[in-house]
Amino acid sequence: xxxxxxxxxxxxxxxxxxxxxxxxxxxxxxxxxxxxxxxxxxxxxxxxxxxxxxxxxxxxxxxxxxxxxxxxxxxxxxxxxxxxxxxxxxxxxxxxxxxxxxxxxxxxxxxxxxxxxxxxxxxxxxxxxxxxxxxxxxxxxxxxxxxxxxxxxxxxxxxxxxxxxxxxxxxxxxxxxxxxxxxxxxxxxxxxxxxxxxxxxxxxxxxxxxxxxxxxxxxxxxxxxxxxxxxxxxxxx
Amino acid sequence: xxxxxxxxxxxxxxxxxxxxxxxxxxxxxxxxxxxxxxxxxxxxxxxxxxxxxxxxxxxxxxxxxxxxxxxxxxxxxxxxxxxxxxxxxxxxxxxxxxxxxxxxxxxxxxxxxxxxxxxxxxxxxxxxxxxxxxxxxxxxxxxxxxxxxxxxxxxxxxxxxxxxxxxxxxxxxxxxxxxxxxxxxxxxxxxxxxxxxxxxxxxxxxxxxxxxxxxxxxxxxxxxxxxxxxxxxxxxx
DNA sequence: AGTCTTAACTGGTCTGACCAGTTAGCAGGA
DNA sequence: TCCTGCTAACTGGTCAGACCAGTTAAGACT
Numbered sequence: 001x002x003x004x005x006x007x008x009x010x011x012x013x014x015x016x017x018x019x020x021x022x023x024x025x026x027x028x029x030x031x032x033x034x035x036x037x038x039x040x041x042x043x044x045x046x047x048x049x050x051x052x053x054x055x056x057x058x059x060x061x062x063x064x065x066x067x068x069x070x071x072x073x074x075x076x077x078x079x080x081x082x083x084x085x086x087x088x089x090x091x092x093x094x095x096x097x098x099x100x101x102x103x104x105x106x107x108x109x110x111x112x113x114x115x116x117x118x119x120x121x122x123x124x125x126x127x128x129x130x131x132x133x134x135x136x137x138x139x140x141x142x143x144x145x146x147x148x149x150x151x152x153x154x155x156x157x158x159x160x161x162x163x164x165x166x167x168x169x170x171x172x173x174x175x176x177x178x179x180x181x182x183x184x185x186x187x188x189x190x191x192x193x194x195x196x197x198x199x200x201x202x203x204x205x206x207x208x209x210x211x212x213x214x215x216x217x218x219x220x221x222x223x224x225x226x227x228x229x230x231x232x233x234x235x236x237x
Numbered sequence: 238x239x240x241x242x243x244x245x246x247x248x249x250x251x252x253x254x255x256x257x258x259x260x261x262x263x264x265x266x267x268x269x270x271x272x273x274x275x276x277x278x279x280x281x282x283x284x285x286x287x288x289x290x291x292x293x294x295x296x297x298x299x300x301x302x303x304x305x306x307x308x309x310x311x312x313x314x315x316x317x318x319x320x321x322x323x324x325x326x327x328x329x330x331x332x333x334x335x336x337x338x339x340x341x342x343x344x345x346x347x348x349x350x351x352x353x354x355x356x357x358x359x360x361x362x363x364x365x366x367x368x369x370x371x372x373x374x375x376x377x378x379x380x381x382x383x384x385x386x387x388x389x390x391x392x393x394x395x396x397x398x399x400x401x402x403x404x405x406x407x408x409x410x411x412x413x414x415x416x417x418x419x420x421x422x423x424x425x426x427x428x429x430x431x432x433x434x435x436x437x438x439x440x441x442x443x444x445x446x447x448x449x450x451x452x453x454x455x456x457x458x459x460x461x462x463x464x465x466x467x468x469x470x471x472x473x474x
Numbered sequence: 475a476g477t478c479t480t481a482a483c484t485g486g487t488c489t490g491a492c493c494a495g496t497t498a499g500c501a502g503g504a
Numbered sequence: 505t506c507c508t509g510c511t512a513a514c515t516g517g518t519c520a521g522a523c524c525a526g527t528t529a530a531g532a533c534t
Contacts, residue, residue, distance in 0.1 A: 068526035305495035
């Protein structure tokens, strides 16, 4: 157990150590955690502090706490909540195989639906936001930030708040992942023309067309990423 | 502030009171919470207990805590996580307008995708599970339980764990909502034939057909619900 | 051998003190 | 007068150790 004295806050340190241990398999699913008193001592924090951390971890589905029984470690891929993703990105040694394609696949399933709804309900707001896409610098950071803002706006305008709640599960690492994707010039070009097409659809109030162009660019993004990743590995040799 | 002495655990009581207050608008978005010492006293718990609750609430996006500053209440529809839904169902006085249609819409966006993936990757497992659908009693409870298990299995078999993490956000109230939906005999009939069709697609390994029948029955479910036959009100439980 | 008590786990809560950021207000200087 | 800068009083963060409350298995009793 790593209990180096760090400059971090004790609670943050404890959470980080615990999550890393679970990600690394030091606490396999189904195993039980040491008692709170013992675990707190190992982590170099006191029990109240540890408990705050454990409560948060339970809320995210990492562990299951039961009064009188030992705390058990869950299989976070089976029982975890959406928040495990941000922990995975923040604390994981490396991203799981296919992580980005999986993200893109889920986005492909969801975004066309909320894009259509957003254009149906609030075409003006969507079009207004897309006006700014003309001024985007041709750098990954600008595209990543704009893309996040776009999806966030679309889910909000969709009128179905559940889309927003789901998207919030990706807050904090969406931009980070998007910067990798938009490192490819073709990706930026693809999205730039998508923004223009979507604005056109919004201006003419054509929700069906908005859904179509969204689905098309998102499907294209998966192919783009996989060709880019392949090229990257190829050049690595 | 409701601080009745309840038979519940202090932490659970405090969480329930706080969430109900935020749902009812007693703590509007943007407002600040009383200090922990004062709030703990009002709720009839001690500060460490209150803090455990606040940490959980922050993790779900209800509030934002910053060292040295007052804790602020978020707009949970804008900044919350998926977990707010289960709190909404559990503690809300009544479900928001369009809550069930919104759920069905999100399911319509997601389920066809993971159904296709599941049949592509693990047709046998899917088909095996669907065999049991023949024996389903024609009662809402049986259909609700089976439908949940089916979707859970499909997301797991899809090979994209992110679908599972999203679905987990609906655990605990999916069945409850589904019982309302399946109170309609036509809904049970519709799903029963869907199960059969999906099994057929799985047995023949036709992922495209699986996606199609899934999309069809899910779209149909929205129409069925909105036809109004199932407008049970919120009082049971 | 079976049943019941009990002790020793586990997590849950309380107490009150002190540490650590933040900020408004007041004192002192330019 | 105005600005600077210290200070005090907030806020949340952590610590310490005690005690309460479920769970369970070992041991005592029948």
